[in-house]
Amino acid sequence: MSAARTSPEPQAGSGAVPRTSRSLRGLSAELTARVPQLLRAMRSVGSGLELHSTLDRICETAAELADARYAAIGVVSEDGEGLADFVYHGVDEEVARRIGRPPDGHRGLLGALIHEPEAVRLADLTDDPRCSGFPEHHPPMRSFLGVPIRVQGEIFGNLYVSEKHGGGPFGEDDLHMLRVLATEAGIAVGNARLYEAAKQRERWIDGSVAVTTALLSGGGTEEPLQVVAEQARRLSDSAAGIVLLPADEGGLEIVAVASDRPSQALGVVVPPQSEIVAEVLAGDPVFVEDAAADPRMLTDLAREYGPAMMLPLQSGGRVLGALVTPRGRGARPFTQSERTLAAQFASQAALALMMAEAQRDRERLAVYEDRDRIARDLHDLVIQRLFATGMMLESAQRRSVVPEVRQGVGKAVDELDVTIQEIRTAIFALQRGPAEEPSGLRTRVLREINMAAVPLGFKPVHHFVGPVDTVVGELTGKNLIAALREALSNAFRHAGASRIDVTVDAAAVLPDGEPGVRLTVADDGVGIPEGGRRSGLLNLKRRAESLGGDSWYGPGIGRNGGGTTVVWEAPH
Numbered sequence: 001m002s003a004a005r006t007s008p009e010p011q012a013g014s015g016a017v018p019r020t021s022r023s024l025r026g027l028s029a030e031l032t033a034r035v036p037q038l039l040r041a042m043r044s045v046g047s048g049l050e051l052h053s054t055l056d057r058i059c060e061t062a063a064e065l066a067d068a069r070y071a072a073i074g075v076v077s078e079d080g081e082g083l084a085d086f087v088y089h090g091v092d093e094e095v096a097r098r099i100g101r102p103p104d105g106h107r108g109l110l111g112a113l114i115h116e117p118e119a120v121r122l123a124d125l126t127d128d129p130r131c132s133g134f135p136e137h138h139p140p141m142r143s144f145l146g147v148p149i150r151v152q153g154e155i156f157g158n159l160y161v162s163e164k165h166g167g168g169p170f171g172e173d174d175l176h177m178l179r180v181l182a183t184e185a186g187i188a189v190g191n192a193r194l195y196e197a198a199k200q201r202e203r204w205i206d207g208s209v210a211v212t213t214a215l216l217s218g219g220g221t222e223e224p225l226q227v228v229a230e231q232a233r234r235l236s237d238s239a240a241g242i243v244l245l246p247a248d249e250g251g252l253e254i255v256a257v258a259s260d261r262p263s264q265a266l267g268v269v270v271p272p273q274s275e276i277v278a279e280v281l282a283g284d285p286v287f288v289e290d291a292a293a294d295p296r297m298l299t300d301l302a303r304e305y306g307p308a309m310m311l312p313l314q315s316g317g318r319v320l321g322a323l324v325t326p327r328g329r330g331a332r333p334f335t336q337s338e339r340t341l342a343a344q345f346a347s348q349a350a351l352a353l354m355m356a357e358a359q360r361d362r363e364r365l366a367v368y369e370d371r372d373r374i375a376r377d378l379h380d381l382v383i384q385r386l387f388a389t390g391m392m393l394e395s396a397q398r399r400s401v402v403p404e405v406r407q408g409v410g411k412a413v414d415e416l417d418v419t420i421q422e423i424r425t426a427i428f429a430l431q432r433g434p435a436e437e438p439s440g441l442r443t444r445v446l447r448e449i450n451m452a453a454v455p456l457g458f459k460p461v462h463h464f465v466g467p468v469d470t471v472v473g474e475l476t477g478k479n480l481i482a483a484l485r486e487a488l489s490n491a492f493r494h495a496g497a498s499r500i501d502v503t504v505d506a507a508a509v510l511p512d513g514e515p516g517v518r519l520t521v522a523d524d525g526v527g528i529p530e531g532g533r534r535s536g537l538l539n540l541k542r543r544a545e546s547l548g549g550d551s552w553y554g555p556g557i558g559r560n561g562g563g564t565t566v567v568w569e570a571p572h
Helices: 016-023 029-033 035-045 051-066 093-099 108-115 172-215 222-236 275-281 300-304 336-399 403-431 441-456 474-495 535-546
Strands: 003-005 068-076 083-089 120-122 144-151 154-164 240-246 252-259 286-288 305-315 318-328 461-465 500-509 515-523 550-555 564-571
Touching: 051 068, 051 083, 051 154, 051 172, 068 108, 108 144, 108 154, 144 172, 154 172, 172 222, 172 336, 222 240, 222 252, 222 318, 222 336, 252 275, 252 318, 275 286, 275 305, 275 318, 300 305, 300 318, 305 336, 318 336, 336 403, 441 461, 441 474, 441 500, 474 500, 474 515, 474 535, 474 564, 535 550, 535 564
Parallel strands: 461 500
Antiparallel strands: 003 120, 068 083, 068 154, 120 144, 144 154, 240 252, 240 318, 286 305, 305 318, 500 515, 515 564, 550 564
């Protein structure tokens, strides 16, 4: 076996080109003939800005320059203890799939090169004591050449080539060519990193704007919180985005989940005994390397995930809840840059939540003031006039000598008395505060219908089937109310309806035979146009699926099926 080591690479930077020029002097005739190929390779390496495609080009170019069958780049992790990424060339996807997980750099020759970043040339790497062997299905490799890649003086990773065509070892010329390529690669990677960081910051800023717009759009809180979860998941490249708010019984309750697959997490409460809950509610972010193995994770949901960020939704010293972004098991950990950007996103989302809450308080106050004014007008003007009208009719009744007239006037007076009682009931309801409202599901449904009647200009018709208040659980009831609010809001904003029918059927049987509750909201409006926005309907479906139910829409109750019927159902 022959082996060669060189001193650490010169730093890539402003002096890299003069150093490269000097390193090309005094070359052998064979190496001089390969200089044009090297220059073409250097031009190719620096031709793009996207980081991963740059690494792919470096691998391909290294294999071509060194006449090697295989090439790879191991990107060193931030803590310098392993590999955060492994980009390869020469191994097809099927073989890579059979091999399984790429090397992590914690042992073997690749691990040694992390701690000793020097150029290494081996005629047979299997004879090197640092080699720990290959996993099953790995292609055989003997000749090996590796050089470090430095970016602005810091070790970025190592560039490896293996299996020289023809079966011989790599020579000094190959080492020299690869060292020059590694210098150029360091410059290209530095540029790509800067570009990637700028694009990443831009994406997080756009996500923060989307969240702020959703929260301040004037709708309810459920859909904007879903936007927070979806944006956080997308921007952090996570398996899920989860928003938690303080639960009534303590701890944190999951109120929004964004995931590729249906989740049963909605409504789950993380108990206050959790160390992580205590830290987050104290305003401290928590970063977990493996959620499935961390003993502080008290819910079964953690078994599905690996690295995770748990960030407080904090603004002005007040913690409103938490934002969790877990990745799948075995996924790469979050970088320091990702952690910083995610924490800033969570702070921005918390500020937007506080602004939205203040906006809703102002709107609620305006509604209460309007209700008080309407109640006063009903009492001072309408009831007094009706009462005076009743007295006039009673006087006319006494003076009339025709029995039919006396009887008809008496019925009219009775109707006026009933009307006065109904108006007084409405006045009491208008003057009642939210804390005085009964909490039954039937009452909450009626409250939503009455509130929707104001912007609609008419009161939707309602029907109840079965023991609504006794069989529907609190979690399902809370989500049903949110679904009803969403459906009525859509009907008001988009349908242009003149009639809306609301049915709550607590005796429904779901497709799997399980008893459940079914909400149906039908209107005679314009229906859903082709290509129209369906985010609200998707939110309804996602909410139902999280409870084990479903949601869909169809023709309405207008002429020839005009309008829309929205159905939402879930187990009790």
